[in-house]
Amino acid sequence: MSFAKGERVLSFHDELLYEAKILHVKEKKNEPLYHIHYVGWSKYWDTWTSESEILKKNKENVEKMENLMAECKETERIEKSKVSRSRKRKLSISLTDKEEIGIELTFQLPDNIIDILQHDKLLVEDGCSSKCNVGPSIAEFMNAFRTSKSKSLCEFENSKMEEFEKGILAYFDVVYGKFLLYPTEKDYNCSKIRSPRDQCSVIHFIRFLSKLHSFLHDLFKNPANQQMLKEPIASLLSWTSERVEESNLLVEIKQYFTEPPVKTQLKKIT
Incomplete structure (x- = not known):
């Protein structure tokens, strides 16, 4: 030794x-x-x-x-x-213009993730609300990500990946209720769930990824932290993009939302 x-x-x-x-x-x-x-x-x-x-x-x-x-x-x-x-403008899940998305990040959002964010916003504007307990949970999603990477990693790298997984899940639990719901969704029963990581859907996770840089802004002021997190975050974004493509999420996105309210027209009384 x-x-x-x-x-x-x-x-x-x-x-x-x-x-x-x-x-x-x-x-x-x-x-x-x-x-x-x-x-x-x-x-x-x-x-x-x-x-x-x-x-x-x-x-x-x-x-x-x-x-x-x-x-x-x-x-x-x-x-x-x-x-x-x-010219750089800050990312927000409320943006609809592709030119505004993925700016000021130390990492770049894949195009299909940006497409999901845009459709997400349109559905909420139509009166829909994101649902919980649909599809794999965030905890299951992150576990699948780590497991897929662990096969090619040494023990030391696996240990770092486990720490990264725990950190992402902890951040998600903390920011979910305050930052990952649109104002019109906050009265919906999804806003007060006890364990976001175990009940939220991939839609909430994609919103989380879109705001990850702002969540970690202070941490990223230290270049050592940027260096430490740059590779696992890039890997997570790439893996998520692949899962989105494989599952055809953009086509199936409505299953993650409540139905919009029925719009009725008042008949004119004659």
Whole structure:
């Protein structure tokens, strides 16, 4: 074992290095694995990692960590500069113009997701309300996503994906009632459900994805967080887009909504 329990080290997370503390050490298939805690971060990010992802904490490696972070911040500054030179408008699930969707995001919404958002809004404008307990729940959807990816991931990557799944579900539960319903839907019984992740439909999840950047805005101010979340979010968007296409969701979208109120005309009394 090159590192010992309790030792302060530097550990890679994606392309950046972070100070970490080794909590536990074990062997798997004659290779050492280290359970680490990133110093200054929540226990949520504690994970198992391989020896190849860890460096000794010495002057040379600390300089390497600082240089990688500086390069990341410079890349972020350049990207922000590019955005400021072009006309950008913030994404909202209330938008209907495709030109306005997918702007100011660190990731891009697939076209078929944008189409669903537009049809979603039109149905609500017609008096429909989104329904719960239709099709797979958000928890089932995220579990299917993680399971599909886990086959090609190592133990460390699987651990990160599990943490990502838990984080997405926690965010969804918190923001659902306040941010993922149109004003006309808030009196509908879907607004006060006890467990959004277990009862909401893919329509609510697509609304959630469309606002994910604004939900994570403060978190994304740190370039290290952007780097950490960029790949799993892009993967989730791509996977969701594929499931939407496979299920022909755009054609079947009305099953996720209540029927619009019947419009009656008053007959003129003669």
